[in-house]
Amino acid sequence: xxxxxxxxxxxxxxxxxxxxxxxxxxxxxxxxxxxxxxxxxxxxxxxxxxxxxxxxxxxxxxxxxxxxxxxxxxxxxxxxxxxxxxxxxxxxxxxxxxxxxxxxxxxxxxxxxxxxxxxxxxxxxxxxxxxxxxxxxxxxxxxxxxxxxxxxxxxxxxxxxxxxxxxxxxxxxxxxxxxxxxxxxxxxxxxxxxxxxxxxxxxxxxxxxxxxxxxxxxxxxxxxxxxxxxxxxxxxxxxxxxxxxxxxxxxxxxxxxxxxxxxxxxxxxxxxxxxxxxxxxxxxxxxxxxxxxxxxxxxxxxxxxxxxxxxxxxxxxxxxxxxxxxxxxxxxxxx
Numbered sequence: 001x002x003x004x005x006x007x008x009x010x011x012x013x014x015x016x017x018x019x020x021x022x023x024x025x026x027x028x029x030x031x032x033x034x035x036x037x038x039x040x041x042x043x044x045x046x047x048x049x050x051x052x053x054x055x056x057x058x059x060x061x062x063x064x065x066x067x068x069x070x071x072x073x074x075x076x077x078x079x080x081x082x083x084x085x086x087x088x089x090x091x092x093x094x095x096x097x098x099x100x101x102x103x104x105x106x107x108x109x110x111x112x113x114x115x116x117x118x119x120x121x122x123x124x125x126x127x128x129x130x131x132x133x134x135x136x137x138x139x140x141x142x143x144x145x146x147x148x149x150x151x152x153x154x155x156x157x158x159x160x161x162x163x164x165x166x167x168x169x170x171x172x173x174x175x176x177x178x179x180x181x182x183x184x185x186x187x188x189x190x191x192x193x194x195x196x197x198x199x200x201x202x203x204x205x206x207x208x209x210x211x212x213x214x215x216x217x218x219x220x221x222x223x224x225x226x227x228x229x230x231x232x233x234x235x236x237x238x239x240x241x242x243x244x245x246x247x248x249x250x251x252x253x254x255x256x257x258x259x260x261x262x263x264x265x266x267x268x269x270x271x272x273x274x275x276x277x278x279x280x281x282x283x284x285x286x287x288x289x290x291x292x293x294x295x296x297x298x299x300x301x302x303x304x305x306x307x308x309x310x311x312x313x314x315x316x317x318x319x320x321x322x323x324x325x326x327x328x329x330x331x332x333x334x335x
Contacts, residue, residue: 009072010069010070010071010072011069011070012067012068012069012070013031013067013068013070014065014066014067015027015062015063015064015065015066015067015068016064017064018137018157018158018159019062019064019158020062020063020064021061021062021063022061022062022158023058023059023060023061023062024044024049024051024056024057024058024059024060024061024062024068025040025041025044025058025059027062027068028040028043028044028049028068028070030137030139031070032070032073035073039073041058043071043073044056044057044058048069048071049068049069049070049071050068050069051066051067051068051069052066052067053067053069089127089128089130089131090131092106092124092127092128092131093131095107095108095109097151097298097299097300098296098298100289101156101157102155102156102157102159102160102289102290102291103141103153103154103155103156103157103160103164103290104154104156105151105152105153105154105285105296105298106124106128106151106152106154107149107150107151107152107300108124108144108148108149108150108151108152108282109149109303110146110147110148110149110277110278110303111146111147111277112124112146113146114140114143114144114146114152115140115143124152125138125139125140125154128154137155137156137157137158138154138155138156139154139155139158139161140152140153140154140155141153141154141155141161141164141165141168142168142240144282145243145246145278145280147258147277147278147280148177148278148280148281148282149280149281149282149300149303150177150281150282150283150300151282151283151284151285151298151299151300152282153173153285153287153298157290159290160290163290164287164290167287167288168240171238172287172288173285173286173287174236174284174285174286174287175236175237175240175282175284175285176234176235176236176282176283176284176285176286177234177235177236177237177245177280177281177282177283178232178233178234178235178280178281178283178302179232179233179235179245179249179256179257179279179280179281180230180231180232180233180256180257180258180269180275180279180306180309180310181221181230181231181233181249181252181254181255181256181257182229182230182254182255182256182257182263182264182267182268182269183229183230183231183253183254183255184228184229184231185223185226185231185233185254188223189220189221189222189223190220190221190252191218191219191220191221192217192218192219192221192248192251192252193216193217193218194210194217194248194251195210195211195212195213195214195215195216195217196208196209196210196211196214196215196217196241196242196243196244196247196248197209197210197211197213197214197215198214198241198242198243206242206243207261208241208242208243208244208246208247209247210247210248210251215239215241216239217239217241217244217248218237218238218239219235219236219237219238219239219244219245219248219249220235220236220237220238221233221234221235221248221249221252222234222235222236225310227313229268230257230268230269230313231254232310234283243261243262245280246259246261246262246278246280247262249262250262250263256278256279256280257269257270257275257278257279258270258275258276258277258278258279259278259280260278269309273309273312273313273316274308274309274312275309276305277305277306279306279309281300281302281303281306282300283299283300283301283302284297284298284299284300285297285298286298
């Protein structure tokens, strides 16, 4: 019988080898998603949290076999949504592209955030945790924009998370995206190697622009299929900055179709070809397994909606634009 989320119980968690040398406060933060840090530290100070039946400091380093008592506590958001989330999340199982003991790759749909926050009650990671009965160790390895679909890598073990983060830092993960770019493309492959600066707008939204004071970012654009004013493009990332593809594409004068933030006010793919979302898809991930014993390749095809837009383009033959020139980036020269 499913437990009533309105009546949380005391949990006694055994620390396994994956958690060796982890601080107590970080251990609790990973298990009590949505609970404020202040509440967690208060539980530690008051003795509600115990390690091997005794009080412990927040910076206590855990050892294999330690027993941590976690008191009854629940996130208000989890109470109101847990039952609905579990019932509504079962479709995610069908979108798992690859899974083993250490990790899984989810084919994330456009419109689903990777995690909750900023006015979003829950995202892909919360749905998966609920679907799997609340496993504590499911963690995002990287992120995708809410409107971007495709391959999302999730670790199931802390040791796997550390190794996969290391691979990302060292460029050991090949990331391939597919995008439809606006404007007439001239020539072959292009590489954009321009730094990106992230700023916060008054409404809390992040906005990114090319700026010499930003962080280094490098994107490779590989044209595949062309129309008069649109280009189906494969994209490879050497770095993983916020909105990197979208901003670098707009910097080239070829914004991603359907991009309401960095694209033009007039978007022929939206107006004339029925595009209802950002045409940006994480199509493949290739990386060495955390144990180093094999290469894992996960691929995600374009969804039916994006395929339908391409079919309409093929049937029409082109996308018309009076001057046949690249679209200017909104707001003038990026830097």
